[in-house]
Amino acid sequence: MILLGLHQMHAQKIDIKDFNEKAEIADWLLRYDLAAWYSTDALVAKGEEEMSGIGREWFCFQDTTNIWHAVYGKYEHGQYDQVFHFKVKSKEEVIETDEQIDTTFLNKYGKALSRAFKEMKPISDAAGIRFNHYIRENKDGNLEVFIFPGFQPNGTAVYGGEFIYEISPDDEIIKDNSYYQGQFLGFKTDPPREIWLNYREKEKPTLGGVFFAWYYKDYFTKIYIDNKESVSTPFNDNGNYTWIHVEKDLKAEAKKRKQDAREEKRKKI
Numbered sequence: 001m002i003l004l005g006l007h008q009m010h011a012q013k014i015d016i017k018d019f020n021e022k023a024e025i026a027d028w029l030l031r032y033d034l035a036a037w038y039s040t041d042a043l044v045a046k047g048e049e050e051m052s053g054i055g056r057e058w059f060c061f062q063d064t065t066n067i068w069h070a071v072y073g074k075y076e077h078g079q080y081d082q083v084f085h086f087k088v089k090s091k092e093e094v095i096e097t098d099e100q101i102d103t104t105f106l107n108k109y110g111k112a113l114s115r116a117f118k119e120m121k122p123i124s125d126a127a128g129i130r131f132n133h134y135i136r137e138n139k140d141g142n143l144e145v146f147i148f149p150g151f152q153p154n155g156t157a158v159y160g161g162e163f164i165y166e167i168s169p170d171d172e173i174i175k176d177n178s179y180y181q182g183q184f185l186g187f188k189t190d191p192p193r194e195i196w197l198n199y200r201e202k203e204k205p206t207l208g209g210v211f212f213a214w215y216y217k218d219y220f221t222k223i224y225i226d227n228k229e230s231v232s233t234p235f236n237d238n239g240n241y242t243w244i245h246v247e248k249d250l251k252a253e254a255k256k257r258k259q260d261a262r263e264e265k266r267k268k269i
Contacts, residue, residue, distance in 0.1 A: 013229045014245045015204055023243060026211040029146060031068075032134050033215070035060045035088040039070030042086055042094045053083040057113045059135050060088075071101060075110030082106060109135055112143035112167040119173065120147060120163040127184055129158055142174055143167045148208055149184060157216050158186040159197055162208030179206050187220070194222040203228050217241060 039060070043051075055074030062068055072084040080103070087095045113135060117124075124131060132150040137143055145165045149158035161184055166175040179202075187195050199209050205225045210232075213223040217234045225232045235244045 013247050014232075016245075018204055019210070019232065019243070019245070022205065022207045022210045023214070025146075025207060026214040028136075029134050029211050030215055032060050032136075033132065034091075035068035035070060036132075038088050038091050038094050039072075039086045041091075042096065043072065043084065046084070050083065053081065056117060056133075057110045059109050059113060059133075061109075061136070069101075071106065071109075073106070073110070075107070075114050078107070078111075079103075080106035080110035108137075108169055109143065111169075111171060112145055112165075115167050115171050115173070116145040116147060116163065116165050119165060119176075120178070123161065123163075123180060127161070129184060138166070141169065143169075146207070148211060149186075152186070155189050156186040157189055157212070157219065158184050159208060159212045160184040162206060162211075164207060177207070179208065189216070189219040192219060192221050194224070195220050196224045196226050199225060199227050201228065205232050 053074060054072045055076070057075040057080070058070070058072040060068055060070045068088040070084075070086040070088055071082060072086075073080055073082040075081075082101060085097050085099055085101060087097055089095070113133065116133070127149075130150040130152055131147050134146040135143055143166070145163075145167060147163040149161065152158060160182075161180040162178060163180075164177040165173050166177075168174055181201075185198070197209055197212060199206060202209075205227055209225045213225055213232070213234050217223060217236070223233060230245055230247050232243060232245045234241050
């Protein structure tokens with residue numbers, strides 16, 4: 001593949017504003033994921049009977065002081081039943097509390113998650129893989145739900161589908177920014193190596209692609225998001241990560257494909 005750095009190109013094919021917005025969401029998703037992960041470590045100590053009251057609709061949120069909360073319960077028959085509530089300050093400081101969260105708040109989040117799960121059910125049932133979900137309220141009062149393939153129990157990092165919904169308090173899907181390639185693809189994280197995510201049918205990096213690269217950046221030596229006209233990768237500069245974008249030289253690529261085709265034809269003759 002032939003690439004040219006951005007500083008060498010006059011045409012700005014990469015939408016930096018769009019990418020930065022996705023990168024900001026990906027960073028929030030990662031922080032949410034860490035809060036969820038730390039809270040599940042505390043959850044495993046619970047008994048089987050207590051755990052039976054937990055459904056799929058558990059979630060995390062940040063309060064006005066930026067402290068993360070993890071809520072475990074079940075949403076059914078229009079009501080959210082809170083079972084466990086943890087305040088997550090760090091990996092070492094996960095505090096269980098008896099504080100009951102506002103019922104309206106719980107019902108709103110539980111209802112949106114239930115709606116999102118229902119929407120993607122045909123794909124999730126057929127896929128046979130584990131998914132992670134994330135939720136937050138936006139400035140319009142709607143709920144944004146993000147569902148991506150999780151890190152699989154066998155050590156496989158999966159991509160190829162992302163399910164992103166904006167859902168109103170009335171349970172209506174306002175926006176559906178989901179993307180599914182038709183199949184899920186994955187890479188074992190051991191051994192660490194360079195990997196390429198095939199998004200060549202897409203003009204811009206998807207949120208799922210950006211999040212995958214950001215989430216797994218320490219699992220692989222390099223992760224490239226390969227889009228139609230550009231490639232993006234998180235770059236490790238002595239422990240500080242930044243994003244690098246390069247644009248493809250499409251003319252040179254087309255020329256190389258023709259040369260390869262001619263060479264292949266000669267071999268057959």
